[in-house]
Amino acid sequence: MQPPYPATVLKGRSVTGREQRYCRRMRRARRTLALLGTTALMVSAAGCAEPEPEPEALSLTRAAEVYLEAVCPVNEAWDIADVELDRLRLAAQRGGETSTSAFADAMTNVADRSGAAASSLTSSERTWPDAARDPVADVAETLVTDREQAEQVAKLPVEQIVEYQWEGADGIGTAAAEARAALDLPADADAACEAWKTSGERETTDEAEGAEQ
Known part of the structure; x- marks a missing residue:
């Protein structure tokens, strides 16, 4: 079947x-x-999965500290770059040695610190006081532009370096001044950073003394 x-x-x-x-x-x-x-x-x-942590809402005092922690190292890098630029200009006038190596290193440092500062100021881990939010964002934007420009200037020959005019210099100064005012910081940038540096040194000393006790 x-x-x-x-x-x-x-x-x-x-x-x-x-x-x-x-x-x-x-x-x-x-x-x-x-x-x-x-x-x-x-x-x-x-x-x-662990939930995303809530961003830190910065008080005005804490916001000022975070701001200075970001921008003061950039100012220090600029001080070194200015010294190297003056050295190059003087050497060019005298017809002496005009190696751009030290200046290029200084400008690379400016670029690196500017990028780090911009990242810190725009971090999603914190929120800025309302009055400071836009001014700080403007400073972060100028830092990004500075980073890109510094990277380019670091590669220039000495003839172009000594004649170079920094693009957007006036806007950078205005943005920084508005941010300092919004954060209740001294109007002078050097004075603000000097106070921040002194405060940091004092805290380090206090911590060291506390550890010895």
Whole structure:
């Protein structure tokens, strides 16, 4: 008697078409369960992920500290670059040695510190007081521009360096002055950074004395 469904051979025995369809359904069911199990694990892992921390809402005093921590190292880098620029100009006038190596290193340092300061001022880990938010954002924007410009100037030959006029210098000064005013800092940038530096040195001394006791 002929079987009701065509038979094939599977692993050495005869299997009917009905059994084949049953096997296919079982394989699909196992694959579905496997996929559902993987998805469930993924959802479970996502549900266990730690929530993003809330950004720190800076008080005016803390905001001033964070601002100075970001920009004062940039000002220090500029002081060194200005010295190297004066050296280059003097050497060019006298016709002496005009290697740009030290100046290039100084400008690279300006670029690096400007980029770091811009990242600090725009960090999502903190929020600025309302009055300081826009001025600080403006300073961060000028720092990004300064970084790009400093990288370019570092590669110039001495003839172009000594004649170079920094682009956007007036806007940079205005943005920084507005940020200092919004943060209730001294109007003079050097005075503000000197006070910040002195405060940091005093805190370091206090910590060292406390550790000795």
